[in-house]
Amino acid sequence: MEKTFTHIEDGRARMVDISGKADVSRRARAAGDIVLSEDTIGKIREGTVEKGNVLATARVAAVLAVKRTPDTIPMCHQIPITGIDVDFEIGKEAISAVVEVRTVGKTGVEMEALAGVSAALLTVWDMVKSAEKDESGNYPHTAIRNIRVLEKVKG
Template sequence: MSGKIGVKMVDITEKPEVYREATASGFIRLKKETVKAILEGKVPKGDVLNVARVAAILAVKKTWEILPLCHPIPITGVEVDFDLTEDGVEATVTVKTTSKTGVEMEALTGVTVALLTVWDMVKSLEKDSRGQYPYTLIKEVRVLEKVKQASKDDKPI
């Protein structure tokens, strides 16, 4: 097999700027005791969900700096929500822009950084006697929905 294999950023010069939105979610499985500590505000590192929310927003804004072929785009809105269940935390991130390219990668980056931040903040509660994490697991990270439309009030394209 021969041929040139290269890397290039997609040229979006001629694309019009339109309203775009993407929502992604993911889940971190935690011990029941850890979820209880989060709910009761008893995690030694502090307020897990507020720190994870700020981390997600920062990650969304910096996605283009850590994913080599993502374009820097104006982020016009970020929503970060958490749903605690008895066995973990679901994070959902919605990102909005008016740009030439979508925000799926920004939403996915926000979700994964939110979940990593949760893990970092609760890791002392999740370790077993050998210092391992046999139960903790990040899973089901995915794009739930993406929207592209001429303006926020129009029907999707």
């Protein structure tokens, strides 16, 4: 039986050997949301956030995170990324990010898509944190939520 998971023997983690698998077209889409105040969302829409263009910066962060996923998630294989799309939807109380990643390779790209969404949302938070802080320096209403794989396609 083919093992499709990383296993630990004698306290050692081992990366799954995918050398026998064929290269196949693969695609994954992941999404997540960041909850923000209406004032902050207004500043993002108007382009008046002090640190600059929030969504453009978050898009670049998502692309970088996709490309660097094996550097931050130890058992992820380095794979050839053939395409990345990053989209945002601005709602009344949240911004949604969707990242699609494509490859032709031996393993899926869902971890890369999830890493892209996470980095995009964290970048949004970083860029608007001064607007989101309360008087004590905390973030009582800001939240990242619902990070998930929307779709994984092989072949």
